[in-house]
Amino acid sequence: MSDVGLAHLHAGKVRDLYDAGDGCVLVVTSDRISAFDVVMAEPIPDKGRVLTAMSAFWFEQLGDVAPHHLVSTELADLPEPARRPELAGRVMLCRRAEMLPIECIVRGYLTGSAWREYRQEGTVHGEAMPPGLPESARLPKPVFTPSTKAESGHDENISFARAADLVGVDLATRARDVSLELYRRGADWAAERGILVADTKFELGLIDHELVVADEVLTPDSSRFWPAERWVEGATPPSFDKEPLRRWLAGLSWDKTPPAPTLPSEVVVATRARYIDAYERISGRSLDDWPGRAQLPGTC
Ligand SMILES: Nc1ncnc2c1ncn2[C@@H]1O[C@H](COP(=O)(O)OP(=O)(O)OP(=O)(O)O)[C@@H](O)[C@H]1O
Ligand SMILES: [Mg+2]
Incomplete structure (x- = not known):
C-alpha cells in the first residue's frame, strides 16, 4: 500500500x-x-x-x-x-476510539476451540451445555466468550469475570449485551441469505465515554461463515472464504511458520470469488457498485 x-x-x-x-x-x-x-x-x-x-x-x-x-x-x-x-x-x-483490551467473541455453533472444550469438559467457555451435542451443532443460545487482545501471539480466552476485571463490570456487561444482539441480528439476516455465522469477533471501544462498535463487523475475516447448504452436524463445514486456501495449504508440508508458500493463481482467483460472493449474498448489492476497482493482473 x-x-x-x-x-x-x-x-x-x-x-x-x-x-x-x-x-x-x-x-x-x-x-x-x-x-x-x-x-x-x-x-x-x-x-x-x-x-x-x-x-x-x-x-x-x-x-x-x-x-x-x-x-x-x-x-x-x-x-x-x-x-x-x-x-x-x-x-x-x-x-x-479507545479500544477495549478485550475481543468480544460470540459463538452460535459448536466449532473450533469451543468444540474442543465441549468434547473434553461438556462446557463452552465454562458454561454447561446439554450433553450429546455433535460437532457444529447450533448452540441452544449464542454464548459470549471474550478473549484478551494480545499485542503479539495468540489471544487467550478469558471468563466474563476476568473481562469485568479488565474493563469494569458495567462496561463488560454492556459489551456482552451489545455483542450478543449484533450477533443475533446479523446471524439471522445472513441465515436468510444462505450463510451461517458460526462465530464472530467484535471490537468495541469508547468515544467520549460512550461504548461504540469499531473495527470491522461480521466479515469473513472476523467470523466463520459457513454455506448453509453444506452445514451438517457431526462434521466441520467448509469455511465460506478460506476453504480454497486452507485446502491447498493442507496438501503441502508447510509448518505454518513464515515464510508462507507462494499461492498459485487458481487459489487467489477462487478465494477472491468467495469473498465477493459472501458480500453480494449478504448485502444484496453488487461489488461493481462499490467505489474502486480491482488491480487484477493483466488488466489496465
Ligand atoms: N475507531 C478506531 N479507533 C482506534 N483503533 C481502531 C479503531 N477501529 C479499529 N481499530 C484498531 O485498528 C486495528 C486494525 O488492524 P488489523 O485488523 O489489521 O489488525 P489486528 O486487529 O491487529 O489483528 P487481527 O485483526 O488480525 O487480529 C486493530 O488494532 C483495531 O483494534
Ligand atoms: Mg483486526
Whole structure:
C-alpha cells in the first residue's frame, strides 16, 4: 500500500491506521490475507474493498443496536492528502476510539476451540451445555466468550469475570449485551441469505465515554461463515472464504511458520470469488457498485 500522506499509527495484519486529525483515524484495508496467523505474500485482489463494503453495510444495518465509529467511506470526505484514487473503496474515516483490551467473541455453533472444550469438559467457555451435542451443532443460545487482545501471539480466552476485571463490570456487561444482539441480528439476516455465522469477533471501544462498535463487523475475516447448504452436524463445514486456501495449504508440508508458500493463481482467483460472493449474498448489492476497482493482473 502506498503512503497515504498522513501520520501512520498502526500496522495490523490486514489494516493500516492513520491519523486523520479532528479525533479521527483513517482505516485502510489492504488485500492481504493470512492463514494460521501468517500473512501470505500474494494479495487477494478486491478483498480490502469487500471487507470495507461489508462492514459499511453492517454499520448501516445494525446502527440501531449501538453507535459505531464509521464517519464516511467516501474519498471526498478524507483529508486532502489521502484522496488518492488507489484508496477508493478500501477506506473508512472513523472516529478514533479507545479500544477495549478485550475481543468480544460470540459463538452460535459448536466449532473450533469451543468444540474442543465441549468434547473434553461438556462446557463452552465454562458454561454447561446439554450433553450429546455433535460437532457444529447450533448452540441452544449464542454464548459470549471474550478473549484478551494480545499485542503479539495468540489471544487467550478469558471468563466474563476476568473481562469485568479488565474493563469494569458495567462496561463488560454492556459489551456482552451489545455483542450478543449484533450477533443475533446479523446471524439471522445472513441465515436468510444462505450463510451461517458460526462465530464472530467484535471490537468495541469508547468515544467520549460512550461504548461504540469499531473495527470491522461480521466479515469473513472476523467470523466463520459457513454455506448453509453444506452445514451438517457431526462434521466441520467448509469455511465460506478460506476453504480454497486452507485446502491447498493442507496438501503441502508447510509448518505454518513464515515464510508462507507462494499461492498459485487458481487459489487467489477462487478465494477472491468467495469473498465477493459472501458480500453480494449478504448485502444484496453488487461489488461493481462499490467505489474502486480491482488491480487484477493483466488488466489496465
Ligand atoms: N475507531 C478506531 N479507533 C482506534 N483503533 C481502531 C479503531 N477501529 C479499529 N481499530 C484498531 O485498528 C486495528 C486494525 O488492524 P488489523 O485488523 O489489521 O489488525 P489486528 O486487529 O491487529 O489483528 P487481527 O485483526 O488480525 O487480529 C486493530 O488494532 C483495531 O483494534
Ligand atoms: Mg483486526
